[in-house]
Amino acid sequence: MNDANTTGVEASGVPQTMQKMSKIDLAPIPNEGVLLGWLRQMLLIREFEVRTMQAYQNQLIGGFCHIYIGQEAVAVGSIAAVNDDDPIVLAYRDHGHALARGMDPKYCMAEMFGRIGGCAKGKGGSMHMFDADHYLYGGHGIVSAQTPLGAGLAFATKYEDEILKGGKSSHVTLCFLGDGALNQGCFYEAMNLASLQDLPVIYVLENNRYSMGTAIDRGTSMAEELHVKSEAFGIEHAIVDGKNVIDMYRKFKSIADWCREESRPFFVEAQTYRYKGHSMSDPRKYRTKEEESREEENDCIDLLTTFLTEEFDFTKDALKQMNKQVKVQIRDSVTWANNSPETPMDEMYKDVYTDTWGPYTGTSKPEMLEEGGET
Amino acid sequence: MSVATAQRVIEFREALREAMIEEMRNDERVFLIGEEVAQYNGAYKVSKGMLDEFGSRRVIDTPISESGFSGMCIGSAMRGLRPIVEFMSWSFSLVAADPILNNAAKMLYMSGGQFGCPIVFRGNDGAGGQLASTHSWCVESLYANVPGLKMAIPYDPYDAKGLLKTAIRDDNPVFFLESERLLSTTGHVPEEEYTVPFGQALIRSEGTDCTLISFGRPLHFCLEASEELAKEGIYCEVIDGRTIRPLDIDTMVHSVRKTNACVVVDQSWSFASVGSEIASQIHAICFDDLDNYVHRVHSDDVPTPYSHNLEQAYLPNTRKICEAVRAATYNA
Numbered sequence: 001m002n003d004a005n006t007t008g009v010e011a012s013g014v015p016q017t018m019q020k021m022s023k024i025d026l027a028p029i030p031n032e033g034v035l036l037g038w039l040r041q042m043l044l045i046r047e048f049e050v051r052t053m054q055a056y057q058n059q060l061i062g063g064f065c066h067i068y069i070g071q072e073a074v075a076v077g078s079i080a081a082v083n084d085d086d087p088i089v090l091a092y093r094d095h096g097h098a099l100a101r102g103m104d105p106k107y108c109m110a111e112m113f114g115r116i117g118g119c120a121k122g123k124g125g126s127m128h129m130f131d132a133d134h135y136l137y138g139g140h141g142i143v144s145a146q147t148p149l150g151a152g153l154a155f156a157t158k159y160e161d162e163i164l165k166g167g168k169s170s171h172v173t174l175c176f177l178g179d180g181a182l183n184q185g186c187f188y189e190a191m192n193l194a195s196l197q198d199l200p201v202i203y204v205l206e207n208n209r210y211s212m213g214t215a216i217d218r219g220t221s222m223a224e225e226l227h228v229k230s231e232a233f234g235i236e237h238a239i240v241d242g243k244n245v246i247d248m249y250r251k252f253k254s255i256a257d258w259c260r261e262e263s264r265p266f267f268v269e270a271q272t273y274r275y276k277g278h279s280m281s282d283p284r285k286y287r288t289k290e291e292e293s294r295e296e297e298n299d300c301i302d303l304l305t306t307f308l309t310e311e312f313d314f315t316k317d318a319l320k321q322m323n324k325q326v327k328v329q330i331r332d333s334v335t336w337a338n339n340s341p342e343t344p345m346d347e348m349y350k351d352v353y354t355d356t357w358g359p360y361t362g363t364s365k366p367e368m369l370e371e372g373g374e375t
Numbered sequence: 376m377s378v379a380t381a382q383r384v385i386e387f388r389e390a391l392r393e394a395m396i397e398e399m400r401n402d403e404r405v406f407l408i409g410e411e412v413a414q415y416n417g418a419y420k421v422s423k424g425m426l427d428e429f430g431s432r433r434v435i436d437t438p439i440s441e442s443g444f445s446g447m448c449i450g451s452a453m454r455g456l457r458p459i460v461e462f463m464s465w466s467f468s469l470v471a472a473d474p475i476l477n478n479a480a481k482m483l484y485m486s487g488g489q490f491g492c493p494i495v496f497r498g499n500d501g502a503g504g505q506l507a508s509t510h511s512w513c514v515e516s517l518y519a520n521v522p523g524l525k526m527a528i529p530y531d532p533y534d535a536k537g538l539l540k541t542a543i544r545d546d547n548p549v550f551f552l553e554s555e556r557l558l559s560t561t562g563h564v565p566e567e568e569y570t571v572p573f574g575q576a577l578i579r580s581e582g583t584d585c586t587l588i589s590f591g592r593p594l595h596f597c598l599e600a601s602e603e604l605a606k607e608g609i610y611c612e613v614i615d616g617r618t619i620r621p622l623d624i625d626t627m628v629h630s631v632r633k634t635n636a637c638v639v640v641d642q643s644w645s646f647a648s649v650g651s652e653i654a655s656q657i658h659a660i661c662f663d664d665l666d667n668y669v670h671r672v673h674s675d676d677v678p679t680p681y682s683h684n685l686e687q688a689y690l691p692n693t694r695k696i697c698e699a700v701r702a703a704t705y706n707a
Contacts, residue, residue, distance in 0.1 A: 087454070089450070118487070120485060120487030124486065128485050130486035130487065130490060131489070132490065137453055137490060145473055145474065145477060145478060148442065148450065149446055149450035149474075149478065150450060151447040152449055152451040152452070153450045153453065154450075156450065156451035156453075156454035157454070159406075163432055163433070164403055185442065186442045186443055186473070189442050189444075190446065192438060192440065193437070193447055196438070352483070352484055352523055354546040354547055355546070355547070357574060358621060363488040364488050366489065
């Protein structure tokens with residue numbers, strides 16, 4: 001129940017100056033097993049995306065489709081740094097995050113195939129990956145639409161923890177956005193609200209330097225000093241190397257712990273690069289091949305492989321073996337997706353409303369949840 | 376309506392407030408949020424006193440930031456909280472069109488049934504009186520086009536309370552359209568608990584010659600017109616649709632089959648409107664019952680003028696409704 005001291009018109013905790021995190025202590029480097037797990041996840045995402053592009057070219061996938069190759073370390077490193085029940089919400093380049101969060105790739109692939117076995121029963125497609133069991137609140141197709149939703153998820157966990165359960169706020173929400181979302185007004189409204197309401201949400205900017213074909217410095221003011229965007233709202237910020245999954249994790253872990261403890265928002269700029277086009281139809285004429293090669297030389301998977309080789313005698317054979325397993329898993333998920341029936345016609349009228357009236361026939365959960373998520 | 380002794384009479388705004396207070400007492404997941412709802416007691420005093428009872432964690436002032444706080448509340452509803460979002464005016468909802476139409480209305484569908492959106496957006500809709508074009512929006516026709524949302528428009532305090540309680544308990548997003556011009560009107564509201572279900576129109580006065588269908592504030596003019604026309608021997612059956620989604624077309628059809636004439640009064644613009652939709656459905660279902668095509672009364676097809684005389688001429692009014700009924704019943 002609410003108590004009397006929450007009532008009133010006394011000066012609230014509205015921040016008037018920056019609430020600083022004293023110093024970002026790097027979390028310890030996890031053990032070899034964890035690092036191998038991350039490598040496997042990054043390989044899985046990359047292979048998944050390769051097969052996604054193939055399937056798209058074979059017209060098994062329709063609509064808009066955005067490939068995550070190059071950015072894998074951002075999703076893997078940040079999601080590893082939070083708890084399994086911390087909410088995640090993001091934009092439309094969302095396959096990698098869904099897999100990093102634990103969605104079985106077969107549900108993700110079937111969704112893009114528009115099949116009943118998809119995570120959203122084939123009603124959302126590539127841009128809209130949802131997974132209630134894994135606290136994944138969607139990829140969202142409208143640029144920056146997820147940023148107020150992220151504030152709302154943090155509002156909800158705080159409300160649940162503090163008001164409904166009468167305890168301390170104990171969750172942190174991850175809200176991913178691309179650099180294109182920096183120029184939508186609702187992001188600034190969301191940051192203002194997150195700061196005013198002390199919401200534990202981390203805005204993870206995946207700065208891949210292009211919003212579709214527009215280089216960041218052509219569309220975004222102060223592109224070299226993006227921290228000013230959050231400073232205006234008294235929101236603490238940090239830059240992380242989005243290609244180095246270990247660096248990503250180590251900084252992100254202490255940031256997430258701070259947000260959880262202090263119940264404050266944070267703005268993290270993860271510097272990264274997308275190897276492929278904005279979407280499948282993008283010929284990438286707005287940047288040079290030289291730039292692309294330079295970026296690909298500094299690859300997140302190579303970086304981790306090298307680290308593992310140097311520190312733990314990780315062998316080429318072991319990598320080959322892992323790659324092989326990943327290829328088999330993704331090939332199986334493509335087969336599974338292909339065998340999943342097309343979404344039946346009666347689904348057309350389901351999930352419009354929770355109740356039945358007129359042509360609408362109520363709602364039902366996807367197979368993914370019926371099966372209790374991945375095995 | 377039955378006449379009881381010593382009926383309790385309260386204002387429309389008090390009825391809205393009672394609905395919110397009762398539902399917030401019943402369910403801690405429900406909270407009220409919006410511009411000036413807390414410390415200021417509501418721009419129109421609908422939420423007066425609620426901050427004192429529920430505290431600032433459940434009656435929450437926001438900055439002027441509709442897109443941000445609408446989206447934020449939708450995010451919270453995805454996790455099962457049940458926000459009541461007050462728009463000071465539905466005119467201001469336009470800057471929040473993306474979250475309220477794309478996220479609230481489509482979340483359940485897009486997520487394949489995984490995440491619903493139990494949220495109420497409520498506030499003043501329609502002309503408030505010389506507010507000019509940007510502040511006089513009737514959003515019903517604009518938003519009723521979108522599947523996935525429900526829409527209610529109460530006419531009197533009884534329905535204001537009963538429909539709002541239903542809206543708050545609904546697991547779907549509800550657009551709840553009030554009228555500034557009705558907030559101070561009074562009516563009977565019982566002390567005891569009740570709700571008014573969605574999708575059940577109310578016959579506000581019975582008649583035999585013409586079915587007169589409307590929602591919200593224009594019903595006042597329909598009832599006035601009905602009295603005036605009765606003096607001429609034309610008896611209207613005035614139907615309050617109450618909710619637009621779901622629409623109780625059955626009650627309307629039943630009435631038209633009796634009267635063989637129909638006039639729809641809709642305060643939004645005529646083109647692709649709630650009025651044109653109802654007329655279309657009546658034409659399709661009652662094709663053989665109608666003695667005349669369905670006549671419609673709307674606001675004029677121009678931006679809302681400021682000038683008092685122009686605004687009065689622009690809005691649906693008793694005179695226009697009388698003329699439409701006379702025309703529809705061949706009494707012109």
